[in-house]
Amino acid sequence: MELLLTIGKSVLFVAVVFAVTLLHVAYATYFERKVIGRMQGRIGPVEVGFRGLLQPFADMVKSLFKEDIIPNEADRPLFFLAPVIVVASVMTSLAVIPFFNNGSIANLNVGVLFIFAMASLAVYGIIVAGWSSNSKYAFLGGVRSAAQVISYEIAMGISLAGVFLMAGSLNLSDIVLAQREQPMGMFAVVQVVGFVVFVISAFAETNRTPFDLPEAETELVAGYLTEYSGFRYALFFLAEYISMYIMAALVALCYLGGWALPGFLTRALPFLELVPGIVWFLLKVYAFMFFYFWVRATLPRYRFDQLMAIGWKILIPVAVLNMVITAGVKRWLM
Amino acid sequence: MLPEIFFSYFACAILGLALLTVTRRNLVHSVLWMLLLFLHIACLYLFLNAEFLAVIQVIVYAGAILVLFLFLVMLLNLREEHEARRFVHAWQGRVAVCLLILTVVVVSLHKVSVQPTGGYTIDFINQTGHTKVLGTALFNQYVLPFLMTALVLFVPMVAAIVIAMKERKR
Amino acid sequence: MIPLSWYLVLAAGLFIIGMVAFLIRRNVIMMLISLELMLNAVNIMLIAASHYLQDIRGQILAFFVMAGAAAGVAIGLALLIAAFRNKETAHMDEYTLLKG
Numbered sequence: 001m002e003l004l005l006t007i008g009k010s011v012l013f014v015a016v017v018f019a020v021t022l023l024h025v026a027y028a029t030y031f032e033r034k035v036i037g038r039m040q041g042r043i044g045p046v047e048v049g050f051r052g053l054l055q056p057f058a059d060m061v062k063s064l065f066k067e068d069i070i071p072n073e074a075d076r077p078l079f080f081l082a083p084v085i086v087v088a089s090v091m092t093s094l095a096v097i098p099f100f101n102n103g104s105i106a107n108l109n110v111g112v113l114f115i116f117a118m119a120s121l122a123v124y125g126i127i128v129a130g131w132s133s134n135s136k137y138a139f140l141g142g143v144r145s146a147a148q149v150i151s152y153e154i155a156m157g158i159s160l161a162g163v164f165l166m167a168g169s170l171n172l173s174d175i176v177l178a179q180r181e182q183p184m185g186m187f188a189v190v191q192v193v194g195f196v197v198f199v200i201s202a203f204a205e206t207n208r209t210p211f212d213l214p215e216a217e218t219e220l221v222a223g224y225l226t227e228y229s230g231f232r233y234a235l236f237f238l239a240e241y242i243s244m245y246i247m248a249a250l251v252a253l254c255y256l257g258g259w260a261l262p263g264f265l266t267r268a269l270p271f272l273e274l275v276p277g278i279v280w281f282l283l284k285v286y287a288f289m290f291f292y293f294w295v296r297a298t299l300p301r302y303r304f305d306q307l308m309a310i311g312w313k314i315l316i317p318v319a320v321l322n323m324v325i326t327a328g329v330k331r332w333l334m
Numbered sequence: 335m336l337p338e339i340f341f342s343y344f345a346c347a348i349l350g351l352a353l354l355t356v357t358r359r360n361l362v363h364s365v366l367w368m369l370l371l372f373l374h375i376a377c378l379y380l381f382l383n384a385e386f387l388a389v390i391q392v393i394v395y396a397g398a399i400l401v402l403f404l405f406l407v408m409l410l411n412l413r414e415e416h417e418a419r420r421f422v423h424a425w426q427g428r429v430a431v432c433l434l435i436l437t438v439v440v441v442s443l444h445k446v447s448v449q450p451t452g453g454y455t456i457d458f459i460n461q462t463g464h465t466k467v468l469g470t471a472l473f474n475q476y477v478l479p480f481l482m483t484a485l486v487l488f489v490p491m492v493a494a495i496v497i498a499m500k501e502r503k504r
Numbered sequence: 505m506i507p508l509s510w511y512l513v514l515a516a517g518l519f520i521i522g523m524v525a526f527l528i529r530r531n532v533i534m535m536l537i538s539l540e541l542m543l544n545a546v547n548i549m550l551i552a553a554s555h556y557l558q559d560i561r562g563q564i565l566a567f568f569v570m571a572g573a574a575a576g577v578a579i580g581l582a583l584l585i586a587a588f589r590n591k592e593t594a595h596m597d598e599y600t601l602l603k604g
Contacts, residue, residue, distance in 0.1 A: 078366070109463050113389040120397025124369060127404055131362055139408070146405045150398065170465055341506050345514045352518055352541055356525035361533055368537060375544055382511075382555040384563055391547075394570050399540065399577050406581050407533060410588055425528040432527070436520040443512040452559030471560045472567070479564075483571045490575040494582035500589075 014105055017094055025241040026056035032293045039297040066230035071133060074227065078132035083228070083235035086125030090242045093118040097249050098173045100259045100277035111172040112164070115250060116157060119205060122243065123149040126207075126214060126224050129236070133227035141223025144304060145214035148204055151311040152211075156201035158319035162194040162326040163187050163254045176258035185262020188255040193322040195255045197315050199291075202247040204311070206240065209296040213304055244292055245285065252284035341381070347374050361407045365400055372396045383456055386465045511552035519545035530596040532587070536580045543573045 030045065030052070037044030045052035070079060096111040098104040108114050123145060130142015164170060166187060167178035179187055188195045204211040215223030225236055252258055259277030266273055302310070351371040358364040372395045379388035422428075459467050472480055522541030529535060547566045554562025584594060591598055 075362075078362070108385075110385055110389045110465060113386075113393065117389050117392035117397065120393055120401070121369075123397075123401060124366070124404075127401070127408070128362075128366065131408055143405065143408055146401055146408075150401055150405075153397065169463075337506055341510060345510070348514065349517050349521065352521040355541070356521060356529065356534070356538055361531070364534065364537065368540070371541075372544070375548065378548060379551055381506075382551050384551050384555070387551060387563060387566060390567070390570065394574060395540070395544075399574055402577060402581060403533060403537065406584065410585075410594065421528045422530055428527040429524055432520050432524045435523075436516060439516045439520075440513050443516060444509050446509045446512055448508055448553070448556050450556065450558040452557055452561075454558050454560045456558075467560060468563060468567070472564060476564050479568060483568060487571060487575050490579045494578045497579075497582040498585045 021094060025238055028241050028289060030056050035293040036297045063234040064231055068230040071227050073134040075132040078128050082125045082129035082132060083232045086122050086239040087235050089118045089121035090239045093246050099281055107173060110170045112170050120153060130224040135227050137221045138224050138226045141214040141220050151308060152201040152204035155197055155311060155315035155319050156205060158323055159194040159197035161323045162191045165326045165330055172253050175254055176260050179257045180260050180263045186255060186257040193318060197319045200315060206243045206247055208292060210299040210302050211307060212301060213307060248285045248288035251288050252281060256284045344374055344378050365404050369396055369400055383459055384464060386468055508552060508556040512549060515545045515549035532584050532594045532596060536577060540573060543569055
């Protein structure tokens, strides 16, 4: 009986996280279109519902009822499998994210590494999509994506090593708790170099502007998405936005203090303790999402050799230096 | 009972996936079966109370090595495998010899059992955390081999760049 | 508790599959893949033995094997690219440039 109750609770929690995430993704597209619209002197979607608030659902219905086209020469099983790989691996990383105190589906000791592992699985979906479509544009998109993600994952991991060293743990909850007594209550201040490297790699890792070369529409039609239509296209879209949320959550948890408030703030204003932690967490996540959209509206796309040069010649050395200095400071000065 | 069922599933899956991996004509399919195989092996490591190694297995093997394979298969566009002969001419003999070795190994191994001798009990690892236990051992007792790993990784990096670089025109 | 010998037999099976494939497949990439299979079999054996002996050394060794595997693949694939430039194939039997 006890066991059944526990299982029931977990299943309910999983279902809630799943549903809430899907809703957030729907409104992230709306948010993005509004933000970019305003930045470009337009007003964004306004037609469907009050101020266009039902626009995401209209888009969803549209993509569900579109014709599902499969190229003749495509490798059919892999063509079907690719979007599933992407969505499944991205969704799995949601399991280890603590949304509030003790609020993760699975509190793993190697939580951050788990997210890395899942992110590296998601790239298979993209490569396989590019290869199985049997089209030149899709293929180029897939190859580009493979090279890009391998390169930036290294910089990302090494930049996070500084955080691991400061927190002394790979558990996301422990990392959040370790930040309470830091300056400003976040690692972003003391680990500012790692923070910048991580943010840049996060953009590359999620294939967002200015690193959206795998789907660069001016060169590759739509990159690895070229041959996809209807529901499968929507799945890729879903996965892209969830992975943006995962990266935003990782930034919020590892660098911006997660659901916890800095110690000095709660001592000065004790009533802030009453606000549930998920509010602070979501605030930080949405601030980072806004940053994603802001960058997209501002920066042009890099060339591919520039992308590789930034990754290998700047970000990785800087991240390694940051790690070594952090380790030295922690060993001899603290 | 439950551990045995789980182990049997993983053992059968690992062997089956390995067979699928090595018999495919299409290299991309082969690499993808191997991806699934590595995920199963990572789960097996979780049984053995080695969570850090399980995640590293996924990150290093699935995230780096297999992507490298896939990247190369795609870069060289190796589709000619479809026409070329899949196996060498007289493959039956080699398989027979290998199966003979397997039989010998299995017969000699299937009764092996050991007594725990070290101090790293399951409780100790669970209490300290696997990552910390492994890291402490690695950076204290095995720090010299660890530093040598840096060399082992650095030399191939240079070598790979030099080998794969196009020759400059004189 | 699963006996250690089960893990050892599983590792042996995986190793032999890798070995057979290395001997009978002639595609360079396929041979590298079977090398990886063999290394993984070794890792399973090391980690299982480490767990049952309650000794961390096996896992440390498995860690080094992973590093070595990554290094080996990088070199192998670089060699393949170099070979592919001279002879447009990844088939082992086609590399006959040394034959008189």
